[in-house]
Amino acid sequence: MSVLFFAIVIWGLATLGAVRIANGPQQQMFWAKLAVPALLGVVIVVLWEGIVRGFGVSPVILPPPSAIAVTFVSSIPVLWGDFVQTFVKGALSGYVIGCGSAFVIAILIDRSPFLQDGLMPVGNFLAAMPIIGTAPILVMWFGFDWQSKSAVVVLMVFFPMLVNTVQGLAESSVMQRDLMKTYSASYWQTLLKLRLPAAMPFIFNGLKISTTLALIGAIVAEFFGSPIRGMGFRISTEVGALNLDMVWAEITVAALAGSAFYGCVAVIEKGVTFWHPSQRG
Amino acid sequence: MRKILAVLCVLAVIVVGWYGAAISLNAKWTHDQAKRAGTEVQFSELVADTLSQERPVLPAPHQVAVELWKTTIQKKVTSKRSLVFHGWITLSATLMGFLIGTTAGILLAVGIVHNRAMDMSVMPWAIASQTIPILAIAPMIIVVLNSIGVQGLLPKAFISAYLSFFPVVVGMVKGLRAPDMMQLDLMKTYSARSWDVFWKLRLPSSMPYFFASIKVAIAAALVGAIVAELPAGAIRGLGARMLTGSYYGQTIQIWSALFMAAFVAACLVGLVGMMQRWTLRKMGMTQ
Secondary structure, eight states, X not given: OHHHHHHHHHHHHHHHHHHHHHHSXXXXXXXXXXXXXXXXXXXXXXXXXXXXXXXXXXXXXXXXXXXXXXXXXXXXXHHHHHHIIIIIIIIIHHHHHHHHHHHHHHXXXXXXXXXXXXXXXXXXXXXXXXXXXXXXXXXXXXXXXXXXXXXHHHHHHHHHHHHHHHHHHTOSOHXXXXXXXXXXXXXXXXXXXXXXXXXXXXXXXXXXXXXXXXXXHHHHHXXXXXXXXXXXXXXXXXXXXXXXXXXXXXXXXXXXXXXXXXXXXXXXXXXXXXXXXXXXX | OHHHHHHHHHHHHHHHHHHHHHHHHHHHHHHHHHHHHTOOOOHHHHHHHHTTOSSOSSOOHHHHHHHHHIIIIISOTTSTTOHHHHHHHHHHHHHHHHHHHHHHHHHHHHHHHHOHHHHHHHHHHHHHHXXXXXXXXXXXXXXXXXXXXXXXXXXXXXXXXXXXXXXXHHHHHHHHTOSOHHHHHHHHHTTOOHHHIIIIIIHHHTHHHXXXXXHHHHHHHHHHHHHHTOSXXXXXXXXXXXXXXXXXXXXXXXXXXXXXXXHHHHHHHHHHHHHHXXXXXXXXXXX
């Protein structure tokens, strides 16, 4: 019980600290912006450990963070193999193919108002659909290896990316387009120098949404059949064997990979759309 | 009028392409059968056969439509083979999760807007929480919750809630901060308490954001409920229909479950859209 007591004390102290930093004079400083969320993270981990130990929760239901960390370190080769199989082969390849083709198709249908009128409602409709449900079908078609996972990812990221890109291409104002016309700019010049840069915030919005979708698609598709490695495979078999600390280690990998992927895209976005109001200040 | 025509054109192309794909994908099976029987297939026979196989690689649209008709209209609603029954199981989990998630999201957003410490600490974690592929671990959560005795709707609703709370938090934080400085200052000159500012200014002006985000949230909640039904052992719900279909190679069953899910999603999003238009018009905020 003393562990739980200790955890609650830490919770109280951290809350006080966070409130003081947040309302104090240093609230705009860089370290404060990192410290406050970090404090919350520490509190969550400590409370988790405290509750699991204090109440004697069975590790079959919820393993303590310390046990997860031990498993994580001791099974890095396995985790790395799963990571390569699911993330690099499945998610990343599907992400590149899906976003790339959606981008190209968006530019193509942008030239034809008729196609735009026809495809956009259908695309919007499909973007809200539970596309993940096609996973069993695609696994049947493309086999158990990473190709089928990649196909699921392609379908999942395609419509959000398409909708966002088309919306972004419509973003430049009539005035700006008229200006390009007075310069007698060709279609391609207008596209490259005006409309694509103006579309970038929307395109990156689609790219960012797609990062999480890609990882989810690749992992869920593995539940419908996979070779004997991969994050989804590992999660479903280790749950069956009640090795929950291994499952949580795998979740940690997924969370790290997902955050890093999202972070990478966000950093690129910052570089590309530095002029946009949301990136200033 | 032209827009409807365009949409119909695109749909027609999709259906035609689907039939073409069905013929070419299912042709292998027909050819194999013919070779085994020692006969040649004419093209017309090929088409007829590929579009009426029992376990096609890709079922033709009319096969899916027949299956949908059989399992929705012709079966009793209480039957285990009725898609309405399975759809209702999924829908109830979706709605419950959506309600929990939306409520939690609104409360969190109110806290974030009114408390600096919460703003600084919760917001980064709310964003980070979405990079965790919760859908991927949904089956595990279901199994674990089952083992501690939480059964039935709640575990599924929990997954749905987790997925739907995030769009609501982000949208509501934006919405509750939508009133500009002038309006907030005006409230201050009335010496309004923050309670009144919230009910009379912040909440009304957040409505457009609210509806935009619950539209995303309800679609996400449905996906969550479907994936939550995937773990082996689940026998009810659209997700379970898909899983059993994939185990036994019943492609028609998978596709009909998929279409049912799409239909439910379209209804839910459409319903929210109608509520949005009605409310915003009553509030005089139509764009």
